Amino acid sequence: MERPYVFCHMLVSLDGKIMGRYMETPECAAAGEAFDRIAFGDAPYYRHQGWISGRVTTDDNFTLYRKPALEEGASAPEGDFLAEGAGAPWYISIDPSGRLGWMEPFVDYGGLHASVLEVLTERAPMAYRAFLRKLGISYVIAGKDHLDAPLLLKKLAKELRLETVMLGGGGVVNWSFLRQGLCDEVSLVVAPAADGSRETPSVFDVKEGLSDDTPVTFELLEAKPMEGGAVWLRYRVKHA
Numbered sequence: 485m486e487r488p489y490v491f492c493h494m495l496v497s498l499d500g501k502i503m504g505r506y507m508e509t510p511e512c513a514a515a516g517e518a519f520d521r522i523a524f525g526d527a528p529y530y531r532h533q534g535w536i537s538g539r540v541t542t543d544d545n546f547t548l549y550r551k552p553a554l555e556e557g558a559s560a561p562e563g564d565f566l567a568e569g570a571g572a573p574w575y576i577s578i579d580p581s582g583r584l585g586w587m588e589p590f591v592d593y594g595g596l597h598a599s600v601l602e603v604l605t606e607r608a609p610m611a612y613r614a615f616l617r618k619l620g621i622s623y624v625i626a627g628k629d630h631l632d633a634p635l636l637l638k639k640l641a642k643e644l645r646l647e648t649v650m651l652g653g654g655g656v657v658n659w660s661f662l663r664q665g666l667c668d669e670v671s672l673v674v675a676p677a678a679d680g681s682r683e684t685p686s687v688f689d690v691k692e693g694l695s696d697d698t699p700v701t702f703e704l705l706e707a708k709p710m711e712g713g714a715v716w717l718r719y720r721v722k723h724a
């Protein structure tokens with residue numbers, strides 16, 4: 485196995501947004517429950533061993549834009565680090581330059597207690613790697629200046645034995661993996677709500693330097709009505 489099966493699972497508004505005031509509606513709350521059940525409940529449809537999140541998503545939900553407490557001059561051995569006791573499920577945090585201010589080596593979400601796996605590039609300072617080691621946070625290095633996403637997935641398959649991985653947002657990380665042909669399936673729970681904001685991120689967003697607006701196409705696998713008027717859409721990604 486060269487890389488795990490990758491599915492992108494997202495809760496979206498009717499206008500394709502992944503954040504915003506539409507989330508305050510009861511209609512979105514019902515869709516959110518369906519979203520969690522599909523990937524995180526007692527009997528999930530997808531049985532993934534980890535989920536990938538972009539740096540902004542992690543800052544929004546877990547590290548809250550704290551600065552990491554780095555010790556000046558601290559050093560760390562070269563290469564990856566697997567902390568003792570860490571294991572699946574993994575919270576796979578894309579953090580190329582080592583910015584996230586973690587305080588503990590795990591996250592609790594959707595009933596799962598997941599070990600944090602930081603995904604760094606060679607750009608991440610040694611003091612940041614030492615900070616992670618001190619907290620017992622595992623990390624892999626994937627890429628020199630830029631994230632090497634194929635290398636990351638290869639490491640997840642070969643070193644951590646992950647067979648199925650969820651691509652869990654935000655829009656920037658989703659689109660960069662999709663554009664590189666590194667996502668096999670898209671699963672959207674569409675809430676019957678919208679807010680029309682121009683300021684909020686979409687399910688797929690170009691970021692200069694990481695991706696462009698070359699189209700990707702999809703084959704419909706299933707469209708399933710859910711409680712409260714939501715729809716669960718599953719698409720296979722058509723690779724070029």
Ligand SMILES: NC(=O)c1ccc[n+]([C@@H]2O[C@H](COP(=O)([O-])OP(=O)(O)OC[C@H]3O[C@@H](n4cnc5c(N)ncnc54)[C@H](OP(=O)(O)O)[C@@H]3O)[C@@H](O)[C@H]2O)c1
Nearest residue numbers: 494495502538539540541544631652653654655656657660
């Ligand atoms: N509705 C849902 O289901 C759902 C799910 C997840 C998240 N969200 C929301 O989505 C929002 C964030 O989305 P977002 O699109 O703005 O940000 P994002 O994808 O969470 O994070 C983007 C950042 O991640 C790093 N990154 C991602 N892909 C990379 C790549 N291929 N190469 C190098 N670095 C990469 C970069 O970090 P650096 O800037 O450090 O270089 C980039 O700026 C949050 O508000 C979150 O709550 C919603």
